[in-house]
Amino acid sequence: MAEVKYKSGNAVVVENVINEEAPCVVACPIKQDARDYIQLIARGRFEEALRVVLSKNPFPSTCGRICNHPCETKCRRAKVDEPIAIASLKRFLADGSFSISKPEITSSYSERIAIIGAGPSGLAAANDLAFLGYKCTVFEAQSEAGGMLRFGVPSFRLSRHALDMDINAIMNLGVEIRFNTRIGENIRLGDLLNQGYKAVLIAVGLQKSKMLNIEGAQLNGILTAIPFLYAGSRGEGVKLGKRTLIIGGGAVAMDCARTALRMGCKRVHIACLESRKEMPTTDYEIEEAIHEGAIIHTSLGPKRFLGKDGKVTALETVVCKSVFDNNGRFNPTFVEGSESVIEADTIILAIGQASDLSFLQEQEGIQGKDALSSIQVTRGGTIAADLATLCTNMTGVFASGDVVLGRGTLTEAIGQGKKAALAIHDYLRGIKRKKEEEILPLQELSSTRLQIIKKQGRQRMPTLADEVRLGTYEEVELGFSPALAVKEAQRCMNCGAGAVVNQDICAGCLTCVRVCPYDVPKIAVGDSIAYIGCDCQSCGICVIECPAAAISFKSTYEDWGEAELESALKAHSERSEGAEEPLLLNFYCQYNTFPADEAFGEFAKNVKRVRFQCLAKANPLIFLKAFEKGAKGIFVTVCPQDECRFNNTICWAEKRVKYARGLLEAVGIEGKRLKLISTTPINTDEFIQWADQVTKEAEELCSLKENK
Amino acid sequence: MIVADIKPFKEIMRLVKNYRKICVIGCGTCVTVCHAGGQKQVSEVAAQLRLAAKLEKKHLEVGEETILRQCEHEFIDSLEGLVQKYDAIVSLGCGIGVQMLAERFPHTRILPGLNTKFMGAPTEPGIFWERCVGCGNCILAETGGFCPVTRCAKGLLNGPCGGSQNGLCEVSPDTPCVWQLIYEQLEAQGMLDTMEAITPPKDWSVGQGGCGPRRLVLEHLVEEEKDKHKIAEKVLTRNDCKK
Numbered sequence: 032m033a034e035v036k037y038k039s040g041n042a043v044v045v046e047n048v049i050n051e052e053a054p055c056v057v058a059c060p061i062k063q064d065a066r067d068y069i070q071l072i073a074r075g076r077f078e079e080a081l082r083v084v085l086s087k088n089p090f091p092s093t094c095g096r097i098c099n100h101p102c103e104t105k106c107r108r109a110k111v112d113e114p115i116a117i118a119s120l121k122r123f124l125a126d127g128s129f130s131i132s133k134p135e136i137t138s139s140y141s142e143r144i145a146i147i148g149a150g151p152s153g154l155a156a157a158n159d160l161a162f163l164g165y166k167c168t169v170f171e172a173q174s175e176a177g178g179m180l181r182f183g184v185p186s187f188r189l190s191r192h193a194l195d196m197d198i199n200a201i202m203n204l205g206v207e208i209r210f211n212t213r214i215g216e217n218i219r220l221g222d223l224l225n226q227g228y229k230a231v232l233i234a235v236g237l238q239k240s241k242m243l244n245i246e247g248a249q250l251n252g253i254l255t256a257i258p259f260l261y262a263g264s265r266g267e268g269v270k271l272g273k274r275t276l277i278i279g280g281g282a283v284a285m286d287c288a289r290t291a292l293r294m295g296c297k298r299v300h301i302a303c304l305e306s307r308k309e310m311p312t313t314d315y316e317i318e319e320a321i322h323e324g325a326i327i328h329t330s331l332g333p334k335r336f337l338g339k340d341g342k343v344t345a346l347e348t349v350v351c352k353s354v355f356d357n358n359g360r361f362n363p364t365f366v367e368g369s370e371s372v373i374e375a376d377t378i379i380l381a382i383g384q385a386s387d388l389s390f391l392q393e394q395e396g397i398q399g400k401d402a403l404s405s406i407q408v409t410r411g412g413t414i415a416a417d418l419a420t421l422c423t424n425m426t427g428v429f430a431s432g433d434v435v436l437g438r439g440t441l442t443e444a445i446g447q448g449k450k451a452a453l454a455i456h457d458y459l460r461g462i463k464r465k466k467e468e469e470i471l472p473l474q475e476l477s478s479t480r481l482q483i484i485k486k487q488g489r490q491r492m493p494t495l496a497d498e499v500r501l502g503t504y505e506e507v508e509l510g511f512s513p514a515l516a517v518k519e520a521q522r523c524m525n526c527g528a529g530a531v532v533n534q535d536i537c538a539g540c541l542t543c544v545r546v547c548p549y550d551v552p553k554i555a556v557g558d559s560i561a562y563i564g565c566d567c568q569s570c571g572i573c574v575i576e577c578p579a580a581a582i583s584f585k586s587t588y589e590d591w592g593e594a595e596l597e598s599a600l601k602a603h604s605e606r607s608e609g610a611e612e613p614l615l616l617n618f619y620c621q622y623n624t625f626p627a628d629e630a631f632g633e634f635a636k637n638v639k640r641v642r643f644q645c646l647a648k649a650n651p652l653i654f655l656k657a658f659e660k661g662a663k664g665i666f667v668t669v670c671p672q673d674e675c676r677f678n679n680t681i682c683w684a685e686k687r688v689k690y691a692r693g694l695l696e697a698v699g700i701e702g703k704r705l706k707l708i709s710t711t712p713i714n715t716d717e718f719i720q721w722a723d724q725v726t727k728e729a730e731e732l733c734s735l736k737e738n739k
Numbered sequence: 740m741i742v743a744d745i746k747p748f749k750e751i752m753r754l755v756k757n758y759r760k761i762c763v764i765g766c767g768t769c770v771t772v773c774h775a776g777g778q779k780q781v782s783e784v785a786a787q788l789r790l791a792a793k794l795e796k797k798h799l800e801v802g803e804e805t806i807l808r809q810c811e812h813e814f815i816d817s818l819e820g821l822v823q824k825y826d827a828i829v830s831l832g833c834g835i836g837v838q839m840l841a842e843r844f845p846h847t848r849i850l851p852g853l854n855t856k857f858m859g860a861p862t863e864p865g866i867f868w869e870r871c872v873g874c875g876n877c878i879l880a881e882t883g884g885f886c887p888v889t890r891c892a893k894g895l896l897n898g899p900c901g902g903s904q905n906g907l908c909e910v911s912p913d914t915p916c917v918w919q920l921i922y923e924q925l926e927a928q929g930m931l932d933t934m935e936a937i938t939p940p941k942d943w944s945v946g947q948g949g950c951g952p953r954r955l956v957l958e959h960l961v962e963e964e965k966d967k968h969k970i971a972e973k974v975l976t977r978n979d980c981k982k
Contacts (some may be wrong), residue, residue, distance in 0.1 A: 536805075540772035545864040578777035579767055579805075655786040659793055694783060697748035698791045 095122025152432025215390025220243020247336025272376025529567030901968025
């Protein structure tokens with residue numbers, strides 16, 4: 032079945048049902064399973080969440096901070112209120128001290144692989160090759176690893192500790208990095224193959240800052256971005272004038288402005304060709320730069336530098352009419368006679384980077400086996416590589432990252448590194464891989480759903496206080512606490528991983544169609560079984576109510592309270608104190624409880640808690656099971672209707688309790704052993720009061736006869 | 740569809756009290772739709788049985804299974820290996836399913852877990868109404884599509900009676916008077932004159948209880964003589980087993 036048609040009102044809707052995935056996953060160059068780790072965070076299962084992240088991403092700490100997160104741009108929640116803070120949640124996992132066992136490296140191959148450049152792309156390749164079983168040596172011209180992450184990204188956005196965490200994890204896999212080794216100077220490219228490396232990956236990035244070829248470019252006081260940022264990150268002051276002007280509209284320009292402000296310059300301006308909408312960086316970076324005091328002049332092109340006594344004094348600008356031509360190529364046009372002047376005694380150029388491929392030319396003249404001079408280079412100065420395999424025209428030589436992309440993002444570079452690792456493995460093992468089928472993003476939420484889904488804005492990232500920020504290179508963003516992370520993760524709609532009908536056992540009873548609070552299940556046109564589309568919000572009501580037990584969640588992380596119940600029973604059976612006290616269980620909704628969870632100490636010792644992602648997921652069977660396994664009473668604490676994460680699910684929890692009570696009474700268990708309490712455990716005081724009340728109820732239950 | 744309701748649990752307990760290994764078997768068609776005998780109810784009854792046994796400190800092994808239809812030999816055959824492992828089966832099929840299982844597995848006690856109620860439909864979520872008694876001679880064309888045989892408490896063919904009050908039946912305030920519905924329907928269709936015709940007494944012999952169990956024969960699907968022998972042998976063998 033490739034598509035499903037169903038009627039919605041008078042319209043017939045067609046949905047694709049194969050090769051589709053949540054847009055957050057599809058948008059990511061490394062196909063990071065954002066939804067899965069966020070759903071695990073929402074359940075407080077942080078270790079498992081981190082394992083999901085690490086299975087694809089060797090730079091969780093770094094990506095959690097500075098990724099341009101296309102996943103958030105494509106997040107379906109954006110249309111409801113705001114996208115999920117996916118990157119910040121990843122950072123939360125990377126920063127936490129969660130102990131997860133190191134995945135085992137199961138294979139081992141004798142071939143050694145040389146990687147040139149210890150930037151994100153080279154290190155990502157090294158990471159994946161190490162897991163595949165190869166020994167890699169990374170040749171790095173600098174004395175430290177990280178490439179542009181270390182030399183270009185300021186520490187107030189990416190602390191060096193955070194970067195080192197990622198790099199150390201990669202080095203701990205046995206990856207060797209030879210620092211201060213520049214290919215072309217200390218060792219020739221051809222020598223690598225002679226030294227027995229069976230494959231070479233060129234991941235040297237773009238190392239040269241582009242210069243402006245305009246009048247006055249030789250004046251003193253004109254700097255380039257990367258050396259400036261590097262000095263800043265190392266805490267080395269750069270002598271700036273009273274007015275600093277940054278030329279450029281990307282993330283590097285914003286970083287330069289914010290660094291200049293930290294160096295004590297009071298008047299920092301940014302001039303860029305692009306209009307505000309065209310600026311090639313995230314809104315967040317622009318807003319932070321403005322917030323910290325930078326003034327941005329958009330749609331201005333540099334005409335010439337003005338100077339006095341050999342020192343720059345100003346930039347003459349001209350209004351930029353358009354940056355790109357009709358074919359989308361960079362081809363700026365200007366308004367004649369629109370010249371104006373921005374005074375500045377320091378000007379920093381942040382107009383992009385260019386490759387330095389001089390090490391390829393040095394191979395010229397080498398004959399025969401060592402001849403590497405003919406590695407193809409594009410007109411734009413990047414290495415020409417097959418985009419599917421990233422191999423160059425030279426057998427055994429691959430290239431990835433910015434040196435192929437021209438200008439790419441962090442995750443694109445990591446993605447290419449990973450792709451190159453697999454391509455090298457395939458090359459060495461003679462594996463032919465089928466072209467992967469294209470995965471499409473799920474369609475957008477229907478307008479019906481947009482109106483029904485409850486709005487809940489995203490959690491704000493705690494940041495350094497404004498008055499402290501500019502005096503330090505410490506990270507501005509402070510990271511989510513566990514409570515904030517869980518709260519934020521709980522906003523995730525679990526796109527594409529919600530309810531699915533087993534067509535073999537669906538009886539076509541229409542129960543799901545009738546109980547869904549979001550009107551998602553439909554009977555497909557020309558069919559007699561239910562179809563649940565990608566707008567499913569994973570409230571779980573249909574799963575529990577389906578009389579054929581034909582509905583389940585596609586995702587595996589929903590366990591319907593089973594694991595929690597098991598651990599509660601285990602904890603009770605292993606207790607030493609109060610062994611004679613009866614086991615009482617509190618079934619609660621995690622959506623409104625987690626922030627006050629620490630106050631749980633207020634409960635009596637014999638009360639154990641079982642959490643659900645909404646109590647509409649509590650199957651009557653779990654009540655029966657709890658009593659079968661020895662519980663003497665259950666308190667179900669439901670949230671008040673207006674605090675419910677879903678729509679109209681509280682009534683379902685109430686119905687469920689009533690139904691389960693009927694089943695229990697039929698067996699001979701008094702109905703009052705199963706109680707329902709509506710509560711708002713948001714702030715701690717209230718929560719403790721509530722806990723007291725529950726404990727009292729518990730005592731009352733304990734006094735019931737236990738002869739059955 | 741056939742509508743059934745689960746038996747009171749105490750009754751199920753009484754039925755199984757002498758057995759140590761029982762299997763609850765559901766049916767994936769009609770009784771699934773009316774939430775009486777699908778896999779969900781199978782799991783619930785099984786869980787109740789386990790819990791009850793635990794409270795009585797008895798050992799009881801309870802299995803769970805659901806098949807597509809308990810009224811077809813071919814589907815029932817798939818249960819053979821499973822049924823052998825148990826002392827008794829609680830069928831959550833309708834009365835037909837229970838009988839079919841009993842015929843197929845003569846060595847095993849087959850116990851009904853449901854009370855089969857009627858042929859009907861859900862008129863709104865969770866509410867099922869009887870709509871047909873299988874009288875064997877349908878008169879819906881004359882009554883605007885509303886069945887007085889099923890829905891009139893007196894089974895009147897020339898209604899309504901004097902007990903029709905404000906559109907409701909005197910028997911129960913929840914029950915609409917079907918003759919009121921018939922009247923309104925025929926009026927809306929411009930066919931009220933139909934009501935003036937007197938319906939003669941109905942031939943009840945073709946209905947339930949007329950002359951023993953009813954039978955339907957589809958000649959074109961009946962198996963050849965030689966196959967019949969095989970079937971007869973099969974039945975004989977089963978009867979032999981019973982002895």
